Amino acid sequence: MTGLVAGVVVALAPLPLPAGATTTTGVATVAAPSMAVAPYEYFGWGNPQSPTSVMSATGIKFFTLAFMLSDGGCNPRWDGSRPLTGGNDQAKINAIRNAGGDVIVSFGGWSGDKLGEKCSSAPALAGAYQKVINAYHLKAIDIDIEASEFSNGTVRKRVIDALKIVKTGNAGIKTFITFGTTPGGPDSTGVDLIKKGAAAGLDNDGWTIMPFDFGGHSGTMGAASVSAADGLKKAVKNAYGYSDTVAYSKIGISSMNGKTDEDDETVTLADFRTILAYAQQHHIARLTFWSINRDRPCGSGSDADSCSGVSQSAYAYTKVFAQY
Template sequence: MHAAAHRHRALAVAAGLGLLLPPLLAAGPEAAASAAPAPLAAGSMAAAPYEYLGWGDPQKPADVMAATGVKWFTLAFVLSDGGCNPKWDGSRALTGGSDQAAINAIRAKGGDVVVSVGGWSGNKLGEKCSSASALAGAYQKVIDAYRLKALDIDIEDTEFSNATVRKRVVDALKIVKSANPGIVTYVTMGTTPSGPDANGKDLIKKGAAAGLANDGWVIMPFDFGGHSGTMGAATVSALDGLKAAVKSAYGYSDDTAYRHIGVSSMNGRTDDAGETVTTGDFQTILDYARRHHIARFAFWAVNRDRSCGSGGSAGDSCSGVPQAPYAFTKIVVQYAG
């Protein structure tokens, strides 16, 4: 699936390690009605750019906070260790290591984190856990390890394309929401320029049919494989399509539907040759987010939010476009929900 796929596939190949980032069931009106709108993520949690601590010469989160004012990060990625057990990149323990140290440092500076489970490559918990209850248990281990207020499920590749797994993820998240009152959940997926594809629409419908009060259905509007116009305009079109899908599935009003969608863009040169997301495009997204009070404005990734220097090219540690350090983060941090 293009939008989510290329982002992590290209970066996973460069890093040489596994990363993470869903047939149609219609939601009946009574099922949709039972999925009362989720509590809305407000304030700085809504602006939580991704940082990946496993590659790309990651900046110290505390330094990013000091330079930009950002308070929240989405830290990626938690994967399966080969079974139904979560580890960072499928190999690093949740507690006691460098990842926990980074989270502690963020919190010491008054910030907090969303942890992202998923991505393009590697062993995926949604597939390795054989039931919704087992998958919810794996998610719960992550929540408990860090006393999380928010969890992001970045559903890509075979997790996204398998209808059984899509249903398992939705059902697991419903268990998590019940067991952790007030926790904010995001489900992040790829998209077309006109909105979610058939798998994405089905995932949203499955959520509504299950009564999942998800806080944010989030799309990654890039790696389109060619389109006309700016990436800002393409993102607006994709978000409008997402809003329509969420409104239809859940029976929300327009305003409520907008407040339950989100965007995770990619700064600078994307994985598609010739595709560039500019700071101007980010400003377009910010304007849209403010106008409609969407649930989330994030991007991939803080690691890339700097110029590549002489002779450099876009990759895991720079954007591939001329820019001041943290130019994209400084736009995202202006969003307050």
């Protein structure tokens, strides 16, 4: 860059770009955070696709792998039963990494025994998380806190305190917390979870809502998702005292593609494009969905875990979010 001072041309140092920004024509563009788009895939059921085939077909590099559960005690196992290492799950992770990708491991989910409940203290729970982090040298983890793990205030606090321990012991690791929502944003339980995080001083990288299974609402699922995300941003801003810009950078959206668990509720491709535009406008921390297994049309004998229930081409939903 050059400037004119008293008729003399002088060289100026280049202005620093924002974090994550790139430039090819002199105009800075802010990129999505690393691993922001990591759709869920689960290898235990739902006729899972080859992750490397998904990468080739869609261009995505990252996957959120579900779910890490308790084996009945304070010990992590895939779906509570498959071995932590040495099995098919590790083989798939190795294949993803060999193809230039990476994974986020998700703990929890709706069903099964949760580590947050089976581990009796925050240090013990952090130790269970750490076993998985060490086993796979993870750069990010997701706590999908649902059902009785979410509804119990003691367990919510245990999860928050355990994640703070994990953050302290693993420099640079990203943590995401995923939970349900109303169309207007987190309910009182979700707000309490965020407040517990702020009170504990947890610098969580992404408070992520699941804007579906609303049980009735007006308008499109895209509009409802945007409304829910704005409510989440407000809750995070109020709890932490962030600016609007920072608060947006600390939230995420985890949608569901096609027919949801509610009989009359469908998240369309147009809804995904609405959500994508919101993410691009506000530079949110995470944009994901449940799930890759479902990102294909239903064939004869297909179930809700292995197809979307709507007319679509294979990976149509993944390709929308991959643009982030």
